[in-house]
Amino acid sequence: MTRQLASVIGGKEAAFGTPYDSINPARTTEVVARVGLADAETFAGACRVAREAQREWATVPAPVRGRVIASIGRLVEANTEALARLVTEEIGKPYAEALGEVREIVDTCDFFLGEGRRLYGQTVPSEMPDKNLFTFRVPVGVAAVITAGNFPVAVPSWYLVPALLCGNAVVWKPAEYAAASAHALYRLFTAAGLPDGVLNIVFADGAATFDGLSAALEEGTVDKVGFTGSSAVGRRIGELCGRHLQSPCLELGGKNPMVITPDADLDLAVEGALFAGFGTAGQRCTSLGTVIAHSSIHDEFLARYAAAVEKAPVGDPMGDVVLGPLLDRKFAERFEEYLTWIEPHHTVVSGPTGRITPDNPRGDFTGEGGLYYHPVIVDGVRPGDRLFMEETFGPIVGVTSYDTLEEAIELANLPGYGLSSSIYTNDPKSAFRFRAGIGAGMVSVNNSTSGAEAHLPFGGNGRSGNGSRQSGMWVLDQFTRWQSMNWDYSGRLQKAQMDVAEI
Ligand code: UN1
Numbered sequence: 001m002t003r004q005l006a007s008v009i010g011g012k013e014a015a016f017g018t019p020y021d022s023i024n025p026a027r028t029t030e031v032v033a034r035v036g037l038a039d040a041e042t043f044a045g046a047c048r049v050a051r052e053a054q055r056e057w058a059t060v061p062a063p064v065r066g067r068v069i070a071s072i073g074r075l076v077e078a079n080t081e082a083l084a085r086l087v088t089e090e091i092g093k094p095y096a097e098a099l100g101e102v103r104e105i106v107d108t109c110d111f112f113l114g115e116g117r118r119l120y121g122q123t124v125p126s127e128m129p130d131k132n133l134f135t136f137r138v139p140v141g142v143a144a145v146i147t148a149g150n151f152p153v154a155v156p157s158w159y160l161v162p163a164l165l166c167g168n169a170v171v172w173k174p175a176e177y178a179a180a181s182a183h184a185l186y187r188l189f190t191a192a193g194l195p196d197g198v199l200n201i202v203f204a205d206g207a208a209t210f211d212g213l214s215a216a217l218e219e220g221t222v223d224k225v226g227f228t229g230s231s232a233v234g235r236r237i238g239e240l241c242g243r244h245l246q247s248p249c250l251e252l253g254g255k256n257p258m259v260i261t262p263d264a265d266l267d268l269a270v271e272g273a274l275f276a277g278f279g280t281a282g283q284r285c286t287s288l289g290t291v292i293a294h295s296s297i298h299d300e301f302l303a304r305y306a307a308a309v310e311k312a313p314v315g316d317p318m319g320d321v322v323l324g325p326l327l328d329r330k331f332a333e334r335f336e337e338y339l340t341w342i343e344p345h346h347t348v349v350s351g352p353t354g355r356i357t358p359d360n361p362r363g364d365f366t367g368e369g370g371l372y373y374h375p376v377i378v379d380g381v382r383p384g385d386r387l388f389m390e391e392t393f394g395p396i397v398g399v400t401s402y403d404t405l406e407e408a409i410e411l412a413n414l415p416g417y418g419l420s421s422s423i424y425t426n427d428p429k430s431a432f433r434f435r436a437g438i439g440a441g442m443v444s445v446n447n448s449t450s451g452a453e454a455h456l457p458f459g460g461n462g463r464s465g466n467g468s469r470q471s472g473m474w475v476l477d478q479f480t481r482w483q484s485m486n487w488d489y490s491g492r493l494q495k496a497q498m499d500v501a502e503i
Contacts, residue, residue, distance in 0.1 A: 003033040005183045007042060007203050010049040011196030014042055017203070022179050025092040025325040025332075026317055026370040032090045033180035038204045043212025046171045046200045047221035050142045053197025054169035058139050062167065066116015069165050071192035073109025076102060079188060083153060085318075087181045091149055092325035092371070093280055094317045104154035105161075105185075107454035111472065112165045119166070119476070127500045130490035137480035139167035141223035144213055146237070148229045149178030149327055150283045150393075153185045158458070158470045159226040159249070160189065164199065166479040168224070171200045171216075173209050177328040210236070217244045224249070224479065228285070231391070231417075231463045238466060249468040249478045251459055253391040254419030255289035256449040257412035259434060260301055261405070262294045264424035268446060270304045272424065274312060274322065276448040277397035278375050281323050283331065285464075286420040286442075286450040290381060290388060290398040292408050298401040302379055305399075306349045309375050314356070315365050323395060325371040332371040335394035341386040342378055349399075350377040389415045405430055409437035419460030420449040441469070 007014040016036030024030040057065075076083065084098035093101065124133040145159040156174060163170050174182030186201045204212065216222040217240065225248035227237045234252040241248045258276065260269045276288035293301045317324030326332045332355070339353055352374050354360055356367035362374060373395055381388040381398035388398055402408040412421060412434075421440035425431050431445045441460040442452060452458050457469035468478060488494055 002031050003180055004036070005033050005179055005203065006036040007038045007046070007201055008186065009042070009046040009197075009200045009202065010053070011190075014038055014202075017042070020176050020203075020205075022090060022177050023328070024089050025328055026368075028329070028369055028371060033183070035176055035179040035203050037176060038202050038208065040204075040208045040211035040215060043171070043173070043202050043204055043209060044215040044219065044221070046202050047142055047144065047216035048219070049197045050169035050171050050200055051221045053195060054139070054142055054167075057169055057195060057198045058167040060167070062116045062119045062165070064116070065165050065167065066113045068193050069109050069116065069161055070113040072161070072189055073106050073113060075188045075192050076109065076185075077106045083181070083184055083188075086184055087152055088317045088324075090181050091152060091178050091327045092317045094321050094324050096320070097280060101151055101154040104454050105157040108157050108161045108471070111455045112161050115162075115473070115476070116165055126486065127496065128488070128490070128494040129501055131486060131488045131494060134485045134487070136483045136485065137166070137476065138483045140479055140481055141168060142221055143168050143170045143224045143226055143479065144216065144222045145170055145172045145226040146209060146229065147172070147174050149175030150280060150285075152178035152181040155228050155251070156182065156185065158454075158475070160199065162475045163226070163479045164194065166476065168479055169198045171202055171222075173202050173204055176203055176205065177330070179203055206233070210240070214240060217241070217246070226478070227251070234465070247466065247468070249470065250465040251285065251468075251470060252463065252465050253393070253417060254285050254287070254460060254464050255389070255391050255415040255417040256286055256420040256422070256440070258288055258291050258422040258424065258449060259402075259408045259412060260291065260293040260297060261423065261425040261427060261430050262296045263426045264297070265426065265446070266297060266301055266304060269301060269424040270308050272422065272446075272448040273305055273397065274308050276422070276450045278309070278312060278323050278395050279450055281326055281373070282395040282397070283327055283393050284450050286452065287393075288397050288449050289391065289415070290400060292400055292402050292411050295401040295403055298399075302349055302377070302399060306377055309350050309377055312375065314362055314372060314375065323375055326373060326394060329371065331393065332373070335373060335392075338392040338394060338396060339376070341392070343385060343387070345380055346385075346387070347379045348376060349379050350375060383411070383414055391417065405433055409434060413437075413439045416462045417460065417464045418462040419464035420444070420452070422447060422449045441465075
């Protein structure tokens with residue numbers, strides 16, 4: 001029987017709402033879950049419930065909250081295979097990658113369970129005698145977390161784990177096409193001992209979420225918004241939050257470049273470009289957008305890259321494949337549009353393009369009723385081309401060439417995103433110059449643009465975000481605010497700046 005999933009608010013199932021079917025993109029006739037989408041008022045109501053629950057949760061000592069995070073980590077780890085299988089079934093991510101995604105949640109919990117015992121404030125010297133200064137981290141309050149479905153369980157955990165650890169309550173709105181994976185994760189979180197109302201899950205479409213969030217911000221029941229998704233929606237969320245003097249945590253798109261210098265190990269670069277370009281079918285925010293290869297090795301790299309892509313297995317994501325299907329019909333439609341951006345001056349070096357069907361097969365593979373697409377490499381992209389400038393969430397990689405490192409850096413920065421980047425080189429000077437010149441938040445040397453570790457700052461600049469960072473200790477600044485305290489025990493009024501101690 002098909003799973004029926006409704007929002008859960010304050011520990012209780014909400015009214016079912018409008019039905020939506022989350023399908024298996026590898027077999028589009030298979031419904032993974034029937035999801036009830038809530039309206040805007042339900043979203044705003046969940047924020048009110050969270051506001052109430054947060055008051056109690058904030059009084060739970062941080063080390064005890066850390067123990068809850070430890071339990072979440074253990075529960076997720078014990079359910080690794082089941083959760084990874086569900087992710088693969090619902091969004092078509094190859095099973096090996098889905099296992100990695102679940103691992104990323106456990107890594108996040110491992111990091112933050114200890115943070116419960118740290119969550120340090122500071123003692124700060126005063127300019128006056130007999131006076132002490134302190135800082136404390138205080139929870140922000142209620143966080144509204146809106147996440148995409150390409151990482152349906154790991155990326156939400158990057159918000160939920162630190163937000164909860166810091167003493168906040170959360171209203172989480174996952175992507176509806178990844179609702180079953182989100183619901184399974186939600187159940188594991190709450191089973192670890194979170195009080196009702198501290199973590200709420202609301203399924204809703206984009207319009208209801210936006211209206212519900214506007215209402216909640218107006219009412220003052222949301223204090224922080226976390227959003228992972230497209231740059232266009234991120235901009236709208238940023239504008240909305242700005243009207244309420246809030247700064248959201250935005251993790252948006254990328255047009256992630258990979259520069260290959262003349263002395264690079266080309267086989268290593270090909271391997272990196274294969275994973276970065278076509279892992280998760282090119283639907284990571286860290287996926288490779290454009291390869292910028294030195295003109296002296298451009299042809300050789302391209303030949304090897306095309307050969308590797310030709311050999312890459314595409315098919316059932318439960319099997320040993322590089323590419324499974326695209327996430328969902330909406331993404332498949334958009335990808336078809338990106339394919340129309342291929343211009344006459346481009347050269348497709350990877351064979352056929354478009355959906356894999358019996359009429360457009362990939363070897364023996366005919367697509368079997370799934371949202372499978374041919375991986376595409378397009379040579380000759382250049383500034384001004386949409387394929388060069390815009391994120392193309394899907395299995396397509398552009399290639400261009402350069403002559404000087406300065407030119408490569410300029411090309412890499414041109415689209416105005418700034419999430420991930422990579423350089424393949426054996427020359428440390430080039431690596432460090434690239435690091436200093438690139439506008440991206442993340443730089444890889446001799447490694448793929450994808451695959452950031454869970455305890456380094458993750459995030460971007462420009463069209464990729466507003467400079468906020470997730471993961472590791474840096475995300476604590478998203479979910480706590482600094483409060484300072486001064487305590488004067490001199491027994492007199494000592495005035496700052498006016499009664500500075502003299503020597
Ligand atoms: C995303 O696609 O939103 O670095 C996140 C990576 C993963 C996370 C991707 N650890 O590719």
